[in-house]
Amino acid sequence: MPKLLAVLIPVALFVGSFTSARAEPTPSKAPARIEVRVTKKGFEPDNITVPARTPITLVFLRTTEATCTKSVVLALDGDKKIERELPLDKPVEIAVTFPRSGRLGYACSMNMTKGTIIVQ
Numbered sequence: 001m002p003k004l005l006a007v008l009i010p011v012a013l014f015v016g017s018f019t020s021a022r023a024e025p026t027p028s029k030a031p032a033r034i035e036v037r038v039t040k041k042g043f044e045p046d047n048i049t050v051p052a053r054t055p056i057t058l059v060f061l062r063t064t065e066a067t068c069t070k071s072v073v074l075a076l077d078g079d080k081k082i083e084r085e086l087p088l089d090k091p092v093e094i095a096v097t098f099p100r101s102g103r104l105g106y107a108c109s110m111n112m113t114k115g116t117i118i119v120q
């Protein structure tokens with residue numbers, strides 16, 4: 001009997017986790033949101049890790065007037081880039097999907113204040 005229980009309990013747990021995961025309102029459909037703030041120290045965080053081939057929403061929020069970082073430039077594969085103005089205290093969303101793993105960067109328009117995106 002203990003042998004049978006040892007088999008049944010893991011099966012019950014597995015089925016239970018499966019059904020509860022299905023019951024949730026499709027949380028995986030919404031793109032992951034990653035917040036990056038511009039503070040006196042620069043970008044915070046200045047290093048983010050994201051999955052490849054997955055829609056991501058980067059949310060940049062500038063919280064200070066004290067630095068040169070009034071916009072952000074995302075350097076993508078090849079020579080492509082996305083540049084956005086960052087108004088003070090207004091979140092700016094950038095929706096992106098990185099096609100392959102690698103290291104990319106974000107920076108102020110003068111490329112002085114920098115951050116790294118690790119796509120894996």
Ligand SMILES: [Cu+2]
Nearest residue numbers: 068108110112
């Ligand atoms: Cu700058």
